[in-house]
Amino acid sequence: MRPWLLLDALLEAHWHERPWEEELRARGLTAVGCVACCARVRFGSNQDCFPTSASYWINLFPPASVPDGFAFAETFQEAAAQRQLQQVPYARLEQAAIPADADLFILAHADARGLLDRHKNPLPEDWLLSKALPGRVRLLACNVDGAMYRLAEKLLAHGERTVVCATGTLSAPAIALLVRQWTQARMFIPFERWLWQIAGEDTAEGGARRLTVFDEFTLDASPVSHWHEAVWDDSAYPNRANLERTLERDHDQFEKVCATVLQGSALWPMAYDYLFPRLLRVAENINHSAMRRLQNHAPERKTPDLCLALAESAYRLGHPPQVAAALVAALQSSTLSLLRRYKVRRCPPRCAPRRWVC
Numbered sequence: 001m002r003p004w005l006l007l008d009a010l011l012e013a014h015w016h017e018r019p020w021e022e023e024l025r026a027r028g029l030t031a032v033g034c035v036a037c038c039a040r041v042r043f044g045s046n047q048d049c050f051p052t053s054a055s056y057w058i059n060l061f062p063p064a065s066v067p068d069g070f071a072f073a074e075t076f077q078e079a080a081a082q083r084q085l086q087q088v089p090y091a092r093l094e095q096a097a098i099p100a101d102a103d104l105f106i107l108a109h110a111d112a113r114g115l116l117d118r119h120k121n122p123l124p125e126d127w128l129l130s131k132a133l134p135g136r137v138r139l140l141a142c143n144v145d146g147a148m149y150r151l152a153e154k155l156l157a158h159g160e161r162t163v164v165c166a167t168g169t170l171s172a173p174a175i176a177l178l179v180r181q182w183t184q185a186r187m188f189i190p191f192e193r194w195l196w197q198i199a200g201e202d203t204a205e206g207g208a209r210r211l212t213v214f215d216e217f218t219l220d221a222s223p224v225s226h227w228h229e230a231v232w233d234d235s236a237y238p239n240r241a242n243l244e245r246t247l248e249r250d251h252d253q254f255e256k257v258c259a260t261v262l263q264g265s266a267l268w269p270m271a272y273d274y275l276f277p278r279l280l281r282v283a284e285n286i287n288h289s290a291m292r293r294l295q296n297h298a299p300e301r302k303t304p305d306l307c308l309a310l311a312e313s314a315y316r317l318g319h320p321p322q323v324a325a326a327l328v329a330a331l332q333s334s335t336l337s338l339l340r341r342y343k344v345r346r347c348p349p350r351c352a353p354r355r356w357v358c
Helices: 013-017 020-026 077-081 147-158 172-185 191-201 225-232 240-249 251-263 269-286 288-296 304-316 320-332 338-346
Strands: 004-008 034-043 055-059 085-087 103-107 136-140 162-166 211-220
Touching (some): 034 225, 147 211, 162 191, 251 269, 269 288
Parallel strands (some): 055 103
């Protein structure tokens, strides 16, 4: 998968206004899939991220019979027949009653002044801001001199959850392809994950790699997303002692978390490193069979916390050489704090390894 560059919403404005896509390409960092500006990361189940209604679209392009026009209605006939995509006339947007969780695609030409109508005249600045819009707006128009960025920021201030816009030029055929692809994928994958996926496959100019996301960003919708949220956000990070006490009291929950960690593949490395040593400590107290299973599956990448937990379990099983090896590994780690080094070194050999953990 191609990584995203997430620019946190708390960063100053000039961070979001930089042409990141161009700079990354100029530096040869083409592996970055997409850029998310003003990002407010969310975690949740897949169901939370999927729209429950059809996608809607507004066509501000001239008809195909005139220069710079395009026949979007013909392109979307199949999706319209399956009620996946519904057109909203430009003049009736206010009366359309679009559901709050729907995607609204706005297909238009644009210049440095903003969106243009079918006659290439600039639309009033408050045209969108004065309407009741769904929470997810997709501005599929060329971004000239940052005009779409400015409109996206105004829409966020207006209360939109997510705005997707172009970073540069978007061709009409590319716009049509993007909308059609999304209507086929929308019930199976969150938009951001889909955009990440197709950006890696798209090599054409004016395609998916020309899109960026503003504001709410679904970083993870997997069944283990709550653990990923815990290690992503310090304020949501569970207190170590509280987590261990909870798992000691609730054996069913302990078994579930243990199974998740032993399977391992669904967890981020950060979440894995956070959970493994805590499970090992709990297992030492309540389930020695699970403790041995965890010991046998200990990762090669050993954090100081894991080394100390392994020292505890080795001590419990009566293996002094393994205790010594785990403590040496912990002391050699560049991430072990000076305070913890001091406490480990001054602990007398007769003390239980539990005392080694700060």
